[in-house]
Amino acid sequence: MINNFLYFVPVKIVFGAGKLNEAGGYVKQYGKKALIVTTGPFFKDSGLVGRIQKILAESGVESELFHEVSPNPFSTQVDAGAEFGKKTGCDVIIGLGGGSAIDAAKGIAVAMGHNAPIWNYCPSGDPDDLTATEKTLPIIAITTTSGTGSHATPYAVITNPVTKEKPGLGSDYTYAKVAIVDPELMLSVPKKITAATGFDVLAHSIEAYTSNSATPITDKMAEEAIRIVGKYLRRAVENGADIEARTALAYADTLAGFSIATAVITLCHSISHAVGGVCETVHGESLAAMTPHTMRFSMDSRPEKYKNIGMFLRDEGCCEEYDGCCTCESSVQEVEKLINDIGMNIPLSKQGVKESDFDEIASGTTKYMGGGLDLDPKRASKEDIIEILKKSF
Ligand SMILES: [Fe+2]
8 A cells, every 4th residue: 555645856867977078058058157166176176177167168158166165064154155156146056076065055056046144044943944945046966976865855954153053954946956967976086985975875765764754756766775885885985996886876876865855864864963063073974873773773663664674785685574584683783784894883982072062962953853853763852862872972
C-alpha cells in the first residue's frame, strides 16, 4: 500500500563528464551578468574560474567573482556577497564548489532578491520566521565535490558568527534552476574531502530513508545512493582519479540530495548543524562521529528500515525476515566498517569540540533544528542529545 505523498524538485540536472562546457547556454537563459561564488581563491588559482568565465563570455554572459566564503558560510559573508552583487549589477548567481559555495550562492540570491540581510530569512524556530519568495534571484549550481547534495535541494545552511547558530533556510524558490554535475571537476578533490563529503551522501540517504517524511520515491533514491556509496566510496578515497567511482558518487550525491529535498534530514544532521555552529567542525566528519550513535538511538523505532541499511551497503538483496544477517545492529556495524575504511573514525574530541560545548550544542539543536528532530522516528530530548554527544566524543 502506497501512502499519499508530495514530491517537488524543480532542478534541471545536467550530468556528465565535460558538461561544464555547456554552462554558458544555461546561464544566459537566466541573466546577463553572473556572480560566481566560491570558497577562497583556490578555484581562481586553479584556473577553473577563468575557464568558466570564458565559457560564459562565449554565450555573451559577463561575470564577477566573489570568493570570500568560508567552509561554514557566515551570514556576514552572504550579506557582503549580496552587496558586491548589487554593486556590480549581477542578475544570476552561480555557486561553484561544494555545499559551502552553493549554500552561500543561494543565500546571496535570497538577500539580493529581497534587498535584506540573509539572517532575516534564516529560521530561528520562531513561527513568524520569513521564508524566501519568488524575488530570489536565479541560482545555478556547479558542483566540484560529491557530498552535501545542495545542488539538488532547496536548503542553504548559514552560520551566524555572533549567535553561533547554524540553521538551514529553504523554500520552493531556493532550488537551483540548473545544476551542472561534471565528474571531471571532482578528480582532484583531496582524499579527506572525498571521504567527508562521501559520508555526507550516506548520512543524507540514511536519514531520508528512515525519516517520517520518507516517500516511495525518496526511499528508492536513498536505497540506490546507499548501494553506490557502499560500492564506490572506498575506491574514490583510495584513488581520486578513478572516474568511474567519481561519476557514481556524483550520481549518488544527486540522488541523496533529491531524497532530502522532500524527506529532509533527521537526528544526526540536526545535531551536526549545531556542532558546526558552535565549533566550526567539518560537516561530514561530525556526521561520521555521530551517525552510529544516532542510528542506535533511533533504530528500534523503525526497525523495518534500519535493518536494510547494511544490506544496501553490501549491495545485497533485503531479507524480509529478521535474522542474524540483517539486523539493525548489523547495519550500524556496516556503517562503522565504512567509517574506519575511509579514515573518518575521528571522535568529536579530535574535531575541536569540548565537553563544555555540549549544553550549547544541545540547546541550539532543540531551538532551531526542531524540525529535523520531529522527522526522526524517535524524538530526541535535550538530554538524549547530550548523551549522543558523549558517546561520539
Ligand atoms: Fe549534509
